[in-house]
Amino acid sequence: MAGNSLFYEFKKGLWQEIPPFRLVLGTCPTLAVTNSAVNGIAMGLATLFVLLFANIIISALRKYVAMQVRIAAYVVIIALLVTVTDMFMAAMFPPISKALGPYIPLIIVNCIILGRAEAFAQKNPVVPSIADALGIGIGFTLSLATMGVIRELLGFGSIFNVKLLGEWFEPWIVMILPAGAFLVYGGLVAAVNWISSRKEAAAKAAAEA
């Protein structure tokens, strides 16, 4: 039973509560850094790292942090983790760190992380919190990667910097501009709504039959 519920905590982040499309959390990075697939994935992994350790630390300390000051304590923990991530990225992957610019420090105010701390880690032991962080973090990374792939393909005709579409393809410049980010995001939210309403209809039909 315990294994099942752990798997559930992990799985819910991948579809049921996939952060940008279902919970509409973490919208800023979703829009800002997804002009190429590589940037999207790098941002997703950085967020995953911070989320994982924030969840571990907060859930380990959950009995010692006073209720009144918990938000402030969480924010300081997250800010320190983000500082570590930022320095690590700047040292190991300078080009990516440059491309993401101020959006790495902005992970601090990414509502997903504070949201998971508040909704999950402060009430649950460490192990389920890890499962929760991994699920939500991977769901977030996948969402960013999807956005990045679509925008890079339409905007440059390439994926992961590999040219896929030939000379005949006229790049849609708008896709790499801010406007394209909003349009792709809006379209993907509608697509997620459409798929899940079809799933529900199928489940209903199955239940009636």
Place this chain on the structure above:
Amino acid sequence: MKLILIFISAALINNFVLTYFLGICPFLGVSNKTENAVNMGLATTFVMTLTAAVTWPIYYYVLVPFNIPFLQYVAFIIIIAALVQFVEMYIKKASPSLYRALGIFLPLITTNCAVLGLALFMVMREYGFLESIVFGFATGVGFTLAMVMMSGIREELEFADIPRHFQGISITLIIAGMMALAFMGFAGLIRG
């Protein structure tokens, strides 16, 4: 002259919401009624101006002399959280009617990434003190402008016939995309 340029650039051309995607959460969450949008915009503008005025001296007179600028993220977020708290307490005491109007929006400003983004951009672009304050105020004005325009469109949208799957967040994002396209027209205002 430089101050005017900074103002126009931050309020219109490089609008935080529509080109840097900062402050999207309140932009989507609180923009369903014009009245709320105006109040949220005003409160945010106030906090942003104050943030610029406080983080600048802290960065240049505390963090830099002690050689600890790597602590800037932690310092900034604590300053912003404290500022919001003080502003809330002050407004509650000074003007209860304004407090009731802004009430729930005030604490939300702490997690508005536009405020932290403002402090980070200020340091990155090496603005002076006065420039930072103008930058903070202009960013707030741009944020308010985008919020109010969006809320106006959304009020009309309630009567529109939208395909079922596009309702809610989805159509709002697509409208924001069109607004971003429209705002690109301002880019011609300043050369170079």
